Amino acid sequence: MGAERPGTTGLxxxxxxxxxxxxxxxxxxxxxxxxGAGQERTLAANLAAFDRVRLRPRVLSGSGxxxxxTTVLGRSWPVPIAVAPMAYHTLADPExxxxxxxxxxxxxxPLVVSTFAGRTFESIAExxxxPLWLQVYCFRDRSTTRQLVERAERAGFEALVLTVDAPRLGRRLRDLRNDFRLPDGMVPANLTGGDYASPSAHALTEFDPALDWSVIDWLREISSLPVLxxxxxxxxxxxxxxxxxxxxxxxSNHGGRQLDGVPATLxxxxEITAAVGGVCPVLVDGGIRRGADVLAALALGADAVLLGRPVLHGLAVGGENGAAHLLELITEELVEAMALTGTPSVAEAGPALVGAEPEATPAPGAVRTTPAAGLRKAELHGSVSDPVLDTMNFLNEITTRYPRAISFAPGRPYDGFFDVEQIFTHLRRYLDHLEAQGASPGQxxxxLFQYGPxxxxxxELIADSLRxxxxxxxAPESVVVTVGCQEAMFLAVRxxxxxxxxxxxxxxxxxxxxTGAARLLDVTPTAVAERESGFDCADLEAAVLAERARGRRPRAFYVIPDxxxxxxxxxxxxxxxxxLDLAQRHDILVLxxxxxxxxxxGQQLPTLKSLDRHRRVVQLGSLSKTLFxxxxxxxxxxxxxxxxxxxxxxxxxxxxAKIKSMIxxxxxxxxxxxxxxxxxAADCRTSELNSETAAYYGDAMRVTLEELAKxxxxxxREALGVRWNEPTGGFFLSLTVPFLAxxxxxxxxxEEFGVIWTPMSYFYPDGGGEHAVRLSVSYLTHREIADGTERLAHFIKSQSRTARD
Ligand SMILES: Cc1cc2nc3c(=O)[nH]c(=O)nc-3n(C[C@H](O)[C@H](O)[C@H](O)COP(=O)(O)O)c2cc1C
Incomplete structure (x- = not known):
């Protein structure tokens, strides 16, 4: 090796x-x-966490x-970067x-060599x-692990890195779907016997699933090397x-390859560097793709980072030269990021760099706060780590990351209907109304300015508009005005x-x-699955009976009927x-x-509330779509x-209202x-205020359906297995696709087709919808809908081919 391969220039x-x-x-x-594993949320979160970082430079710092x-385990590294352990580099390059x-x-x-290296420890050491470190998987058969460790130590390896997140391999759906097997002849060069062709099957039978912290003592017994x-x-x-x-x-979260849904490492x-408090070095990996990412990790307390997949990319593109060039690139980027942020040395990269530390100089005699208290997310309420609360953030991140993409994701009203000046007119009209009703200027x-009821x-106005x-x-007394419908949901569930x-x-x-409001309140909702045709009362009744049979008390059923x-x-x-009849018979409320x-x-069906003869319906109202x-x-x-x-x-x-008073x-x-x-302005007739908007959204839905049909x-459509429903109104339609959405x-x-949508699986509390997407038609112009649908069709056709191959 060493000869220039085509392709390393221009990168x-x-x-x-x-x-x-x-x-x-x-x-x-x-x-x-x-x-990665599962829906690859953690894989994406690793990258997104670094994408979110904004470095805060110090200017004129004179740092040169x-x-x-940096120094790790007593050894000086020229840059705080090492290569993460990865199995079979031989997949990327024969060497x-x-x-x-x-x-x-x-x-x-340094290079951390995997237990599943494709080349022998001796040849790598040569x-x-x-420095070389050995990554250790602990097998059920401890003698195999012992032999590996002894062999690496003899070859001059300097540390052991025990992987503790893998009692088995994560559920990697791509590998399952591809029925992935190692190419013929590719074996782990430092292990003998065994069937290694399917990494996950091998791990299932051979990895020790019952390890506890005593394994560290065991490693100490068999080796004198430091253990990470x-x-x-x-x-x-x-x-x-x-x-x-x-x-x-x-x-590490193993680059998103183990449990999908665990947090991004950044x-x-x-939390971890605060817990460790400098007692031992802390390294981090997962999603590091730029010098600025390395600097962000250092700023949050890491001593160094490990670089994973990119090294294999370098290797695949240009062998040794490719990998070396890639490491040079990220090193140069780090130097540049340090220079441009005024960070003179690795040791001086602190939390202020990522805006995590208060910058104010305390007044003389003032009490100093300690920098970055380092709250532990794991010790906060579980909802903050729940993926449900992250789904919208993820969509926002995607939208920001690809600003030129056409987005069928946001369920927001079309901007063209809003006119800034109108706000003042509306405000004035209400104040005139109060005066006309006899309110004094003080009232x-x-x-406007005081706390209100x-x-x-x-x-009264809301009750009037409902009438x-x-x-x-x-009666107006049965209305509570809330901060959006979201607060109404929270109050009702509470x-x-x-x-x-x-x-x-x-x-x-x-x-x-x-589901998010329920999660905040530690309530796990029971899902009643819709059929293709929509909600069916028989399914709700069955769920109510099943919950009763378990000794539980069904209280309320949430639904969007229109x-x-x-x-x-x-x-x-x-x-x-x-x-309504079912609610009455089973003594439940309908939200x-x-x-x-x-x-x-067009004409809409009557609301459940308007048909409600027994006060079974709690109506959760929103003015966000009808007003703003x-x-x-x-x-x-x-x-x-x-x-x-x-x-x-x-x-x-x-x-x-009592609950609201405390929120x-x-x-x-x-x-x-x-x-x-x-x-x-419309004598409380929201319908009148919305005749134009309803027509606009109706057209948007019609155009979308026509473009899809085109x-x-x-x-x-039939051959591909693509289909969609044809809603007569609203903002959303559901599209079924022949691949994992x-x-x-x-x-x-x-990234490749410039179109964004929402995976339907986000909306299933108990799993489901993996082959469907939600398209929102409300926010786009007709031109954008036409372009977006064309891009979507290109994507669906290409993705269907990939899924088939
Ligand atoms: C192809 C591949 C093989 C891997 N093999 C191992 C392994 O054998 N042992 C291990 O501890 N981690 C393994 N990992 C995880 C990496 O050490 C590392 O945690 C992860 O790749 C870092 O994320 P990044 O790829 O986003 O940089 C592997 C990762 C990849 C991509």
Whole structure:
């Protein structure tokens, strides 16, 4: 090796290498290297966490040429970067780890050699020009592990890195689908016997699944080398590792290849470095693709980073030279990032670099706060680590990362309807209305500037609009004005679910707002699966009976009856009547959420609330689609009677208001005033205010359906297995595709085809929807819909071919 291969010139970033490398692998091997476990959320999160970082430079710092040297386990490294352990470098280049060792050696960087290296420890050691460490998987048969360790130690390896996140291999769907097997003749060069062709099958039978911290003592018995553990993701485990006497910790989620859904490594790094407190070195890997990423990791307390997949990309593109060039690139980028942020040395990269430390100089005598308290995410409420609460962030991140992509993801109103000046007109109209009703100037002032009634000051107007728009006759006292419909959901779930035996049922697929609100309250909803045709009462009844049989108490069922989010389905009139009857028979409430009804064209079916003869329906109201979302004004209609222990009665709305008083006190008076002004403009007929919007969204849906039909003529649609529903209103439709519509597919769609959508699986509390996507039509112009549909069709056709091959 050493000869210049074609392809290393003209490559300026690690991303360039990734793109160039792809063509050099067969699909199975590429997927084995590139892929992660499950829906690849953690794989994507690793990258996204670094993408989110914004470095904060210090200017005129006089720091001169940056010093990138660092010391790890008593050895000086020229740059705080080493190569992560990866199985079978021979997949990327016939020389495998021997070529990598030479490349890393040229840069003076350590290489962590995998238990499953494709070349012998001796040959790697002979080629190496920098420290070698051995990554250890502990087998059920300890003598195999012992022999590996002894052999590496004899070959001059300097440390052991025990991988602790792999009692078995993660569920790597790409490998399962490809039925991935190592190419003929490729074997782990330092292991004998055994069937290694399928890495996951081998791990299942051979890895020790019952390891505990005593394994560190065992390694100490068989070897004198320092021991690091790789795969720590919490401060609690970092402390346990210190107690077990480790010499170093590698914060890692195995590059998203083990448990999908665990956090990005960057997101837990500060927690772990705080827990370790400098007692031993902390290294981190996962998603590092730029010099700036290395600097961000150092800023959050890492001593060095490990670089994974990119090294294999370098190797595949140009063998030893490719890998060496790639390591040079990231080193140069690090030097540049340090110079441009005024960071003179590795040791001086601190949390202020990533904006994590208060910068104010304390006044003389003032109490100093300690820098970066390092709260542990694992010790915060579980909801903050729940993927449900992250789905929208992920979509936002994708949208920001690919600004030129056309996005069918956001369920937001079309911007073209908003006119800034109108806000003032609406506000003025409401103030005039108050005056006309006899309010004194002082009262008008208070209505705007003061705390207001918790239940809201525009309840009469909302009740009036419900009467005129929806034929629902309710007393204003049964309305609570909320901060958007989201608060209405939170109040309803908080009040109705009083303990672990109470059950919230949700129609599934389901709007994430309700599952998220439930999660905040430690409520796990019971999903009632929709059929292809939509919700069916028989399924709800079966779920209610099943919960009763388990000794639990079904309390409420959440549903969007009109043009549902996400599926776009609408509940027929007869089903509405049956649902109310079922609610009465089984003594449950129905939480009705219907934000799209009034912005849909044509005659709409009556709301559940308007058909409700027994006060079974709690209506969760939103004005975000009908008026504007920036107001954050919604409401809840809760006219149910509540009886206390002394037999006194009140309304559920009163109880909800009590809860609200401790969350938001009252909904913004200014927002209520603007909303009220809008309602007054149309004599409280929201339908009148929305005749133009309903027609616009109706057209958007029609155009989308026409464009889809154009892109997928009937025969082709059939052959591909692509189909979609045809909602008559609302913002969303559901499209079924013949491949896994997961985050990885979404990233490919955004990156290579410039179109973004929402994986339907986000909306299934119990799993499902893996082969469907949600398309939102509300936010785009007709031109964008046409272009976006064309791009989507290209993506679907290409992805279907890949899935078939
Ligand atoms: C193809 C491949 C093979 C890997 N093999 C191993 C291994 O044998 N042992 C191990 O501890 N980690 C292994 N890993 C995980 C890496 O050590 C590292 O944690 C991860 O790749 C870092 O993320 P990055 O690829 O985003 O840089 C492997 C990763 C890849 C991509």
């Amino acid at each position: 300026f970033t690690l991303k360039d290498y990734e793109e160039a490398a792809k063509a050099r692998f067969d699909q199975g091997s590429w997927d084995f290297i590139a892929g 040429a940056p010093d990138t040297r 495998g780890e021997v070529a990598t060792a030479r490349a890393a050696g040229r840069a003076g960087l 080629a190496a020009g920098a 553990v790789k795969g720590v993701l919490s401060g609690a485990d970092a402390r346990a590792a210190l107690r077990a006497g480790v010499d170093g910790i590698v914060v 997101d837990v790094l500060a 008008v002032r208070s209505a 918790t239940s809201g000051q525009i309840r 005129k728009d929806e034929n629902t006759d309710i 009040a109705l679910i009083s303990g672990p035996e109470d059950v919230l049922l949700v129609s599934s697929p389901c709007y994430v707002g309700i 043009h549902s989010n996400p599926s776009g389905t609408t509940m027929p009139l007869q089903t509405r009547l049956d649902l 009705e959420d219907s934000p799209y009804r009034m912005v849909s064209p 979302p920036g107001a954050r004004v919604g409401y809840v209609v809760a006219d149910q009677t509540v009886v206390d222990a002394d037999g006194r009665t009140g309304l559920l709305a009163d109880e909800l 938001t006190v009252n909904t913004s008076a200014v927002s209520q005033a603007v909303v009220a002004g809008m309602l007054l 892109q997928f003529p009937a025969a082709e 997961d985050n990885a597919a979404l990233i490919r769609s955004a």
